[in-house]
Amino acid sequence: MQIETIIQEKKLKLTAARKEILELFIDSQKPLSYDDIKESISMDKATFYRNISKFETESILHSFESNDKKRYYEITGTPHAHFICKECNSIECLEESINLKIKNHTVHDILIKGICQKCMG
Amino acid sequence: MQIETIIQEKKLKLTAARKEILELFIDSQKPLSYDDIKESISMDKATFYRNISKFETESILHSFESNDKKRYYEITGTPHAHFICKECNSIECLEESINLKIKNHTVHDILIKGICQKCMG
């Protein structure tokens, strides 16, 4: 998915900050926290939060809180569940598609917390 | 489960604050946020956070973040999944036991986010 296309579809302006943020998410292919992003991109925190907020409203990104109590953002693509290790705080994207039918509720995301194979030894 | 027993097993001191917190969780039988607790109990926030933190370390409570971006705490009992509605922010404890086997990872909690039946209309 082209960044230009994403931005234009939502009728947003393509600024340098937005391009950098989206490029980072597309390249990294994994959930990133504010700190992760700050490491790669220098940008005012207000700009960061405002853009992330807009991206979430427009469903370009979505977020969840991990075990380290930090918020992680991810580009919205193929829906998938996340496994979060309570020992090493690692986040694993699970390939399995989400097809649970829960009491007629519509399921969007699944967050699974536990201990990963590595930490189980 | 008696509060006295819980506290003694973890070799903690049973103070008025701790008794109030645990009584509230046992009575309410659902996840509670800091604000929920503050409504029912008057207690310094430092005391609250220190006790909650200790309870989590001792696995008396566990927590997760809901859709309203508030942290919800729950007494550790029979493991169960939670359904969080992204529309009305309601939290539903699911009866289904957690027996997923995920890539040899040990699963503790599952958080399912979506739209509940009521909000789907």
Added chain:
DNA sequence: CTCTATGCAAAAACTTTGCAGGGAT
């Protein structure tokens, strides 16, 4: 009596808002 918990206040961490100037369309 000893050691931990509490309350208050201050600080740290995280996120949002106001405003003036800059940039995209």
Added chain:
DNA sequence: ATCCCTGCAAAGTTTTTGCATAGAG
């Protein structure tokens, strides 16, 4: 030219920490 976006600074929220006193075992 217009309207949205950005950076800076300030304020708002949420959570943590230091310290002296109070309370549990």
